[in-house]
Amino acid sequence: MKRISIQSEFIKLDQFLKLADCVPTGGMAKALLQEGAVRVNGESEERRGRKLYPGDTVEVDGEGSFEVTAGS
Template identity: 45%
Template sequence: MEIFKLKEDEEYIELNNLLKALNWVASGGEAKAIIKEGSVIVNGEVETRVRKKMRCGDTVKLQNDEAKVE
């Protein structure tokens, strides 16, 4: 499992931006499309909100990739 560390001044990162930061997608458009089609799992449940606020302790999964926000 990968660890994504928020910057000290950040309270959260939006899901679409997290997928880009993890290099799981090539573009924002790709991130939006795979989230909307229900391919992304957040904290064990399908998440379709593109701008879902990901906070410390949240986990995200896309196919065989998994990461935790810290």
């Protein structure tokens, strides 16, 4: 599982997918979510604006698993 550090209280899912290098653009993040290829904390997620907090896990088909961590 890869750890992705954020500097704020939360990050939106579409921004996280770009930060984790799963997609290069927000439009591609939207398409990936609509395909049902993303799970947050084990549950399928389609909302681009879903807020992720440190401790949340994100699984992306073909990309792997990621954990949101708090930056220092």
